[in-house]
Amino acid sequence: MTQPGPATLWTPPDSAFSDSALARFALANGFDPRRYDELHGWSVSRRDEFWDALWDFTGVLGDKGDVVEQPPRTEGADLDQLPSLRHGRMFGTRYFPHGRLNVAENLLRGEPGRLAVLAADETGIHTRLTVAQLRGRVAAVQAGLRAAGVGEGDVVAGILPNTVENLTTMIATLSLGAAWAGCSPDFGVAGLVDRIGQVAPSVVVAAQSYAYNGRDFDVRAKAEEVVARLGTAPDLVLVGSPRWDEQFTDETSALTLERFPFDAPGLIMFTSGTTGLPKAIVHSAGGVLLQHLKEHVLHGDVRPGDVHSWFTSTAWMMYAWVVSVLAAEAAVVLIDGNPSPRLPDGTVDCGHLWRMADDAGLTHFGTSPRYLSGLMDAGYAPREHHDLGALRSVLSAGAPVSAEQYDWLYAEVKRDMVFASICGGTEIHGCFQLGSPLHPVRRGEITCVALGHAVSVLDDRGAPVVGEKGELVCTEPFPSMPLTFLGDGGLRRYHDTYFAERPDVWTHGDLAELTPRRSVVVHGRSDTTLKPNGVRIGTAEIYRVVDQRPEIAESLVFGHTARTDEEVVLCLVMAEGHELTPGFTKELKADIRAQASPRHVPAHVFAVSEVPYTLNGKKVEGAARTAAGGGTVKNEASLANPGSLHEFRALFA
Numbered sequence: 001m002t003q004p005g006p007a008t009l010w011t012p013p014d015s016a017f018s019d020s021a022l023a024r025f026a027l028a029n030g031f032d033p034r035r036y037d038e039l040h041g042w043s044v045s046r047r048d049e050f051w052d053a054l055w056d057f058t059g060v061l062g063d064k065g066d067v068v069e070q071p072p073r074t075e076g077a078d079l080d081q082l083p084s085l086r087h088g089r090m091f092g093t094r095y096f097p098h099g100r101l102n103v104a105e106n107l108l109r110g111e112p113g114r115l116a117v118l119a120a121d122e123t124g125i126h127t128r129l130t131v132a133q134l135r136g137r138v139a140a141v142q143a144g145l146r147a148a149g150v151g152e153g154d155v156v157a158g159i160l161p162n163t164v165e166n167l168t169t170m171i172a173t174l175s176l177g178a179a180w181a182g183c184s185p186d187f188g189v190a191g192l193v194d195r196i197g198q199v200a201p202s203v204v205v206a207a208q209s210y211a212y213n214g215r216d217f218d219v220r221a222k223a224e225e226v227v228a229r230l231g232t233a234p235d236l237v238l239v240g241s242p243r244w245d246e247q248f249t250d251e252t253s254a255l256t257l258e259r260f261p262f263d264a265p266g267l268i269m270f271t272s273g274t275t276g277l278p279k280a281i282v283h284s285a286g287g288v289l290l291q292h293l294k295e296h297v298l299h300g301d302v303r304p305g306d307v308h309s310w311f312t313s314t315a316w317m318m319y320a321w322v323v324s325v326l327a328a329e330a331a332v333v334l335i336d337g338n339p340s341p342r343l344p345d346g347t348v349d350c351g352h353l354w355r356m357a358d359d360a361g362l363t364h365f366g367t368s369p370r371y372l373s374g375l376m377d378a379g380y381a382p383r384e385h386h387d388l389g390a391l392r393s394v395l396s397a398g399a400p401v402s403a404e405q406y407d408w409l410y411a412e413v414k415r416d417m418v419f420a421s422i423c424g425g426t427e428i429h430g431c432f433q434l435g436s437p438l439h440p441v442r443r444g445e446i447t448c449v450a451l452g453h454a455v456s457v458l459d460d461r462g463a464p465v466v467g468e469k470g471e472l473v474c475t476e477p478f479p480s481m482p483l484t485f486l487g488d489g490g491l492r493r494y495h496d497t498y499f500a501e502r503p504d505v506w507t508h509g510d511l512a513e514l515t516p517r518r519s520v521v522v523h524g525r526s527d528t529t530l531k532p533n534g535v536r537i538g539t540a541e542i543y544r545v546v547d548q549r550p551e552i553a554e555s556l557v558f559g560h561t562a563r564t565d566e567e568v569v570l571c572l573v574m575a576e577g578h579e580l581t582p583g584f585t586k587e588l589k590a591d592i593r594a595q596a597s598p599r600h601v602p603a604h605v606f607a608v609s610e611v612p613y614t615l616n617g618k619k620v621e622g623a624a625r626t627a628a629g630g631g632t633v634k635n636e637a638s639l640a641n642p643g644s645l646h647e648f649r650a651l652f653a
């Protein structure tokens with residue numbers, strides 16, 4: 001019987017059901033690889049067995065101890081005011097409470113001669129490092145950090161572009177049992193102070209400059225100003241300075257890899273809300289490693305010797321995520337600069353990342369819908385210009401991928417490959433929904449719910465629903481849940497962000513739909529859900545239609561309260577050579593009516609010159625809505641282009 005649903009764009013070959021790591025993992029644990037739902041059911045109901053088996057299957061280097069324990073969390077006096085949380089099933093669970101490992105030991109594993117790192121800039125790949133060479137570089141930075149006094153429990157912050165030095169400094173920090181807080185050098189001073197100021201680093205490692213679109217940008221003055229403004233006088237080390245050259249580059253230094261508690265702080269990530277300071281989320285070293293190994297080895301089918309890229313800044317969670325392929329004995333491609341650089345004649349080089357893919361023998365290409373839209377709008381077809389023979393998978397994160405982008409990937413990149421739209425977030429340093437080597441890829445749908453995550457979609461009654469939009473929740477604990485947020489009342493703020501709405505159930509903030517096929521469609525963030533006439537609409541439902549039009553370069557949707565009802569507002573940045581005319585608006589509204597519904601048709605369509613993006617490249621609908629409503633956008637320092645809000649302020653003024 002054929003299953004109803006959207007078109008199938010790729011079907012797993014029979015061999016995947018015996019050869020892929022996911023199939024072997026299923027078989028090793030007594031499951032039929034063709035029955036993923038049973039494997040998934042086990043992974044969320046017998047969680048201790050699942051995470052234990054995953055540790056062994058992925059060969060984590062460390063001492064495992066017992067798998068799971070549920071003691072009350074006792075750190076943080078504010079917990080006394082939250083007695084119910086101390087016994088919560090989600091909030092109270094600790095995985096591998098006696099486990100010990102060193103993340104660096106896991107990232108630096110494998111044959112010394114195997115390729116570990118390829119580093120590229122806007123001119124292509126310029127550096128290749130084997131495991132042995134990477135170990136040498138990490139040993140050198142470890143010696144420098146140690147000399148600067150960094151040890152277990154400290155924090156090191158980075159203001160670095162996506163270079164080998166960022167990688168070695170992050171791994172060296174983790175090797176010492178310290179936590180890493182990575183920021184990108186294109187952040188403004190205020191954005192850097194908002195972030196680094198929360199983590200009290202003992203050392204800040206910064207670049208002297210970074211390059212973008214063929215131009216060099218100086219970072220020194222900015223880094224010095226940030227450090228001066230912190231008030232805690234951290235030690236500032238500039239890459240390439242005489243001190244760096246003397247103390248951080250001796251590759252004959254002995255690398256020490258002491259093991260630290262599984263749930264010691266490892267990565268501090270920042271999420272930019274639209275109010276207040278960005279949240280500083282503390283993740284455990286071991287929880288993130290295990291989560292990433294699951295995602296790479298089982299869901300991504302990353303094998304030893306594979307080569308994985310992700311175009312990301314050093315501040316986005318996808319940076320540490322892709323670096324973790326090292327623990328699966330694959331190589332990582334670090335990409336610095338503009339993914340589609342401007343050429344001297346002013347044209348855009350759409351082939352840059354694809355040439356690099358051929359040059360690297362890339363097996364996994366990580367990207368975002370925004371990058372894909374750029375290629376589609378430019379009419380660029382990678383398969384016409386590039387071999388891509390080694391490519392087995394394209395992955396995308398950052399925003400929902402439209403059905404047309406699925407079509408384009410299979411038509412214009414490669415027919416025989418797994419496309420995986422993956423979705424989760426910084427707050428879990430991983431994904432609730434992923435790809436799989438054992439599932440068909442269906443147009444516009446995220447392939448499956450990730451192993452180890454008890455994901456449901458709840459309607460307004462709080463009842464689990466299938467085939468309907470609702471709140472995406474996770475009802476059971478998992479190892480990559482944050483430890484806490486930094487700052488006063490951190491545990492309470494952590495609780496209030498994810499558990500206030502439903503006690504002891506993680507409410508993720510996505511408006512999603514679980515299909516009868518157990519695939520997932522994400523319709524947008526729930527805090528930007530529109531409710532014209534009370535009907536729940538995710539912004540992605542409108543982007544899906546609008547983004548198909550080549551006349552439109554960028555779009556932004558938000559709700560505007562008019563009298564008692566909420567009206568849908570659509571703002572467009574028109575592509576070069578196009579104008580927003582009444583005729584075009586009419587056509588677009590007709591498209592939205594036909595392809596979405598009459599409820600989705602915007603009440604207002606405006607042309608703007610740019611839309612607000614976060615420093616990590618995500619559209620910020622909330623800031624636009626606040627600005628258009630005459631409110632104060634509190635977190636402008638988290639925006640890459642705060643100046644864009646001027647136009648939004650004027651829309652209804």
Ligand SMILES: CC(=O)CC(=O)O
Pocket residue numbers: 317397398399422423424425426430431
């Ligand atoms: C995996 C993700 O969900 C990444 C993101 O969107 O921030």
